[in-house]
Amino acid sequence: MDIRCKICGFVKDIAPTHKDFKSANKNLSFLYICEHCSLKIQLELQKANDIYKFSSYPHNPPRHNND
Ligand SMILES: [Zn+2]
DSSP states (O other), X not given: OEEEOTXXXXXXXXXXXXXXXXXXXXXXXOOOOOHHHHHHHHHHHHHHHHHHHHHTOSSSOOOOXXX
């Protein structure tokens, strides 16, 4: 059975033993994301997480009232 990656359109022929076969067979709108895209998403999420952590630090910059 052919399933298509929702992101890049890559078509993969999956065997009945494939972990996604049952879900894809039951549900025609099954969201399949190929290995390449899922890796890319993971990296993007990781990057976004790192940027968020960096930009949100410090939450409360110390104030100096020396005047
Ligand atoms: Zn893909």
